[in-house]
Amino acid sequence: MAPLLEVENLRIELTTRDGIAPVIDDLSFTLNAGETLSFVGESGCGKSMTALALMGLLPDKIGRVASGKIIFNNEDLTQASDARLREIRGNDISMIFQEPMTSLNPVFTIGEQIAEVLRAHQGLSRAAAWAKAVELLDAVRIPNPKGRASDYPFQMSGGQRQRAMIAMALACEPKILIADEPTTALDVTVQAQIFDLLTDLRRQTSAAIILITHDMGAVAEMAERMIVMYAGRKAEFGPVDQIITHPRHPYTKGLISCVPHIVSDMTEERPDLIEVPGIVPSLKDFGQDRCLFASRCAYVTDKCQASRPSKKLFSNGQIADCWHAEDL
Numbered sequence: 001m002a003p004l005l006e007v008e009n010l011r012i013e014l015t016t017r018d019g020i021a022p023v024i025d026d027l028s029f030t031l032n033a034g035e036t037l038s039f040v041g042e043s044g045c046g047k048s049m050t051a052l053a054l055m056g057l058l059p060d061k062i063g064r065v066a067s068g069k070i071i072f073n074n075e076d077l078t079q080a081s082d083a084r085l086r087e088i089r090g091n092d093i094s095m096i097f098q099e100p101m102t103s104l105n106p107v108f109t110i111g112e113q114i115a116e117v118l119r120a121h122q123g124l125s126r127a128a129a130w131a132k133a134v135e136l137l138d139a140v141r142i143p144n145p146k147g148r149a150s151d152y153p154f155q156m157s158g159g160q161r162q163r164a165m166i167a168m169a170l171a172c173e174p175k176i177l178i179a180d181e182p183t184t185a186l187d188v189t190v191q192a193q194i195f196d197l198l199t200d201l202r203r204q205t206s207a208a209i210i211l212i213t214h215d216m217g218a219v220a221e222m223a224e225r226m227i228v229m230y231a232g233r234k235a236e237f238g239p240v241d242q243i244i245t246h247p248r249h250p251y252t253k254g255l256i257s258c259v260p261h262i263v264s265d266m267t268e269e270r271p272d273l274i275e276v277p278g279i280v281p282s283l284k285d286f287g288q289d290r291c292l293f294a295s296r297c298a299y300v301t302d303k304c305q306a307s308r309p310s311k312k313l314f315s316n317g318q319i320a321d322c323w324h325a326e327d328l
């Protein structure tokens with residue numbers, strides 16, 4: 001079966017004070033129907049930019065697709081009009097943002113906002129849309145959903161707002177649900193509850209999920225495959241269980257060795273990715289024709305500084321962009 005989404009050699013450029021930089025550089029991946037694909041990597045590596053590109057929401061004026069394709073249902077979204085992209089966002093691909101207040105409207109009640117999506121998407125009557133909105137709030141485990149539907153966003157706690165946001169994202173029954181660090185603004189207990197909720201919803205909906213997170217425990221629990229991003233490039237891609245137990249890219253290895261217990265104790269702990277020594281290069285250096293991880297890498301050789309690594313494909317489906325992937 002053809003994948004639900006196919007991203008081919010995508011290059012996204014941003015115009016910055018220092019010139020034009022490839023914030024996403026030659027990114028290719030597929031997403032299958034119903035699967036969960038996770039994106040990990042340090043801050044500034046291009047995870048959100050990838051999500052925004054899929055939604056057709058790149059930063060206005062300064063961001064653009066320079067080359068490559070985003071094929072969804074035989075349609076290349078990089079060529080789609082704004083009107084068509086709005087339609088896709090209302091029906092096929094929806095996103096849960098890190099900070100729910102940015103996407104909830106403060107002047108409408110939660111119930112009204114969810115009902116509005118249902119009316120637009122399913123053509124429901126006012127009363128039917130309201131009833132379904134209450135059902136959705138119940139599905140995301142907001143207590144007393146009938147009463148809470150009449151609350152404004154500011155009357156809810158952070159965790160409840162995030163649940164309401166998830167309910168809204170699910171209202172259009174999307175084929176793809178993108179969750180961009182859905183829990184970073186929340187405290188640890190609530191984070192765990194939101195991941196539990198997403199895990200349950202995963203079983204109930206047929207939507208494919210793109211999960212962007214720093215929480216390796218959540219990746220191990222929820223995702224079938226993962227992409228490790230570094231400086232706008234894909235460092236490693238493949239099945240989660242393989243990557244966690246046998247990382248092939250030194251960057252992945254660094255991220256994972258910071259949390260050794262995830263392998264033996266995947267579900268008990270929710271460890272964060274702790275940063276590897278050193279920092280991600282600045283955006284103006286993203287396009288350079290070398291390994292961008294070289295200056296932080298324990299395995300670095302002259303070749304890494306001289307040319308960009310080619311992809312190494314392993315028989316278990318893992319792909320690592322590293323000159324030394326076979327030695328790891």
Ligand SMILES: Nc1ncnc2c1ncn2[C@@H]1O[C@H](COP(=O)(O)OP(=O)(O)OP(=O)(O)O)[C@@H](O)[C@H]1O
Binds near residue numbers: 014023043045048059
């Ligand atoms: N609107 C913008 N204008 C200029 N530069 C931007 C803009 N949005 C993102 N960038 C830059 O693009 C790069 C990639 O950013 P992106 O938000 O995709 O990172 P990320 O992987 O999502 O990081 P985080 O884990 O912190 O969310 C960063 O260098 C960031 O500074």
Ligand SMILES: [Mg+2]
Binds near residue numbers: 047048049180
């Ligand atoms: Mg981000």
